[in-house]
Amino acid sequence: MRQPYYLYLLLLLFECHAFAQDNMQAYTDSIANSKWPYKLPAWAQRITKRGIDLPYPAGVMINYVNASQKIEIHDLQIGINDLEPVPLDFIKFGEVNASVQSVNARIDVWALPFVNLYGIIGKTWANTTVEIVYPIDFKSEVDFNGNIMGAGLTFGGGYKHVFGTIDYNHSWTKFDEIKGSIHSQMVTPRFGYIFQSKRRPDRNLGLWIGTQGLFINRTTEGVLNLSDLNIGGHAPDFDIENTDWYQNLGPAQKVVVKQIADKIKDKLENVDISGTTISYSLNKEAISHWSMCFGGQYQLNHNI
Numbered sequence: 001m002r003q004p005y006y007l008y009l010l011l012l013l014f015e016c017h018a019f020a021q022d023n024m025q026a027y028t029d030s031i032a033n034s035k036w037p038y039k040l041p042a043w044a045q046r047i048t049k050r051g052i053d054l055p056y057p058a059g060v061m062i063n064y065v066n067a068s069q070k071i072e073i074h075d076l077q078i079g080i081n082d083l084e085p086v087p088l089d090f091i092k093f094g095e096v097n098a099s100v101q102s103v104n105a106r107i108d109v110w111a112l113p114f115v116n117l118y119g120i121i122g123k124t125w126a127n128t129t130v131e132i133v134y135p136i137d138f139k140s141e142v143d144f145n146g147n148i149m150g151a152g153l154t155f156g157g158g159y160k161h162v163f164g165t166i167d168y169n170h171s172w173t174k175f176d177e178i179k180g181s182i183h184s185q186m187v188t189p190r191f192g193y194i195f196q197s198k199r200r201p202d203r204n205l206g207l208w209i210g211t212q213g214l215f216i217n218r219t220t221e222g223v224l225n226l227s228d229l230n231i232g233g234h235a236p237d238f239d240i241e242n243t244d245w246y247q248n249l250g251p252a253q254k255v256v257v258k259q260i261a262d263k264i265k266d267k268l269e270n271v272d273i274s275g276t277t278i279s280y281s282l283n284k285e286a287i288s289h290w291s292m293c294f295g296g297q298y299q300l301n302h303n304i
Contacts, residue, residue, distance in 0.1 A: 027201035041110040053202075056302070058109045063122075068099040069214070070287045073130070079279040080226075080259045086252045090245060094131035096284075101125045104148055114157050120150035124173055135245040136261075141230040146175035152186075161194045163206070178222035187213040188293065202302045209294040219283055226263055226276040 028051035036044045040057040047054060073093050079085035104122025111117050126144040152169025167188040172181040192208025240246045240261055249257060263276050 024198060024201055041113050041115075043113060047113050053302075054113060055110065058107075060108075061106050063102075063104050063106060065100065065102045065104075068097060071096050071098055071284050072287060074283045074285075075281075077281040078256060078260070080256055080263070081277055083256055083259070084252075085279055085281055086250075086256050088253065088257070090135065090249075091132060092134035094133040096128070096130050098126065098128045100127075102148060114155060116154040116156065118152055118154070118169075120148060120152070120169065120171060122148040124148050126175070135243065136240075138231060138264075142177075142224060142228060144175045144177055146173050146178075148173050158194075161196065162191070163194060163208075164191045165189070165208075175222070177224055178220060180221070182220070183217040185215045187215075190293075200301075202299070204299045205296065206299070207294075207296045209292075211290055212293045213290050214286060215289055216284070216286070219281070221281045222279070224278045224280070225274065226260075226267065226278050227272075227274045229267075231264065231267065 031048050031053055032051040034048065036048050036054075038044065038057045041054070044054055044057075073096055076088050076091060077085035078088055102122055102124035104120050104124075106118050106120050108116050108118035124146055126146075127141065128144070129139060129141045131139045148171055150169055150171030152167065154165055154167045156163065156165040158164065165188075167190070168186070170183065170185050172183060174181045188210060190208045190210030192206055194204050194206045197203040240258070246254065246257065260278070263273050266273050
């Protein structure tokens with residue numbers, strides 16, 4: 001009597017499952033019976049004796065980041081050429097957007113089975129677009145580039161296929177146009193699940209979701225060449241001496257504002273202003289420090 005085809009299918013599935021179980025058990029036994037050949041992380045031999053797989057103690061990765069963040073500007077002070085910066089709190093801003101692209105290398109080491117330490121070095125390119133809506137209406141855009149250095153640590157742990165991590169890092173970014181370094185701190189808690197290949201136990205896919213908090217020091221000081229600004233939007237009205245807002249300014253503010261308005265007018269008329277510099281000081285902060293994040297990681301083998 002001919003057997004139904006689904007019995008053969010069930011038998012095949014059972015054999016595949018048994019093979020996968022044997023494969024997983026063999027992989028776990030090989031870890032438990034092996035000797036950990038490295039000094040780090042601490043207590044690694046105790047962990048592997050339980051059949052728990054550990055990553056290699058040191059590694060390197062190359063990261064590319066492309067991010068955009070809306071920011072708020074407060075306590076603006078501006079000077080021109082040799083004139084001391086003066087407060088310009090009467091200026092009202094529209095949308096201020098900062099976009100960043102960076103490439104960095106991260107070198108890490110597992111000091112403990114649940115603690116990873118790392119250093120960061122890289123290059124960044126930033127663009128800031130500022131919209132002014134009062135007392136005149138125009139947009140300006142400026143590009144920066146600089147170098148990044150940083151350090152951080154990650155706490156991680158898991159149970160079976162579920163894992164959680166908390167990452168913290170502090171980085172310093174140095175731009176030629178900005179005095180001092182920009183300090184930023186990032187905190188990223190994540191939770192995820194690892195899908196492990198039963199045929200190749202050293203191969204897996206990890207998916208995670210979490211939040212990311214970015215905190216940047218608020219005070220920024222620097223000097224820009226006015227010719228480097230890209231000015232767009234509506235053409236400003238430079239007949240400012242007859243406006244009420246200009247008449248309400250203090251003497252020092254009037255001098256600075258009038259000179260800046262004249263130089264911007266010259267720039268729009270293609271007059272050479274390459275020797276004109278703008279010194280500034282301002283406080284800035286992100287509209288929202290926290291954002292949602294999600295991602296994944298594919299492990300091809302124990303090395304990659």
